[in-house]
Amino acid sequence: MTHSLSSPPVPAVFAGFAATRFILVEPSHPGNVGAAARALKTMGFTRLVLVAPRVSGVLAEPEALAMASGATDVLAAAQVVPTLAEALAGVQWSMALTARSREYGPPQLTPKTAALEACTHAAQGEMALVFGNERTGLSNEDVERCSVRAHIPANPAYSSLNLAQAVQVLAYELRAAFSSASAAAGSPLLSSLPASVGSAWAASDDIERMYVHLEQALIALAFLDPGHPKKLMSRLRQLFARSGLEAEEVNIVRGIAKHILLKTKPPGAEG
Secondary structure (H helix, E strand, C coil), X not given: CCCCCCCXXXXXXXXXXXXXXXXXXXXXXXXXXXXXXXXXXXXXXXEEEEECCCCCCHHHCHHHHHHHHHHHHHHHCCEEECCHXXXXXXXXXXXXXXXXXXXXXXXXXXXXXXXXXXXXCCCCCEEEEEECECCCECCXXXXXXXXXXXXXXXXXXXXXXXXXXXXXHHHHHHHHHHHHHHHHCCCCCXXXXXXXXXXXXXXXXXXXXXXXXXXXXXXXXXXXXXXXXXXXXXXXXXXXHHHCCEHHHHHHHHHHHHHHHHHHCCCCCCC
């Protein structure tokens, strides 16, 4: 069953917590889903999103309910969507948790540094923390959709963390960062976290549409060969992710792409 990703209005004091989604991509084990719900509730978060869980009806599985313990309300309210794109709809900043090194992708930060960066976005809109499948983790495409990536430093001889444990670590770091920021501002939790300088950050779905538009323009210019794309789009994603994209900047790039397509359109072609 697919649920709406909209969230009800909440007092400003809880804005950062209410604006943060924890997204589990293709989770395999009901127990981990329940334990993740418990991890969120202990840190004051409530929004759990599942992308194409491997077990149908996972939210009602006895193992999930048992591992959720006193957090069955978080589990019951979890949202289920078929794709990561839908899970990230409306999100303006996101963090991918990945243990594997990647040739391309957004900037890599420690969980603590990423949580501190999240504070600068908490007052501006929706945020998400994205976790992969227990066995395979996140795909390169999933990681490239996010604003930053983070890796939990662990024992190199045995660095495998359980999914719910990873959720707990990041939820703790984010709560600690939110609490420190609000204390520094002399205000209750998150009532006046610092906003980022400049215009509003672009939403994830708007950025993805920009990449599609830009790719079409580069193909029209014969700069990108769709039969042999190599890693051009991955490199461009990495370039834009390093700087971050504001909504107006996305509009500028799309405007450039639109005019390239108009200029390269064959004479007499429609559309």
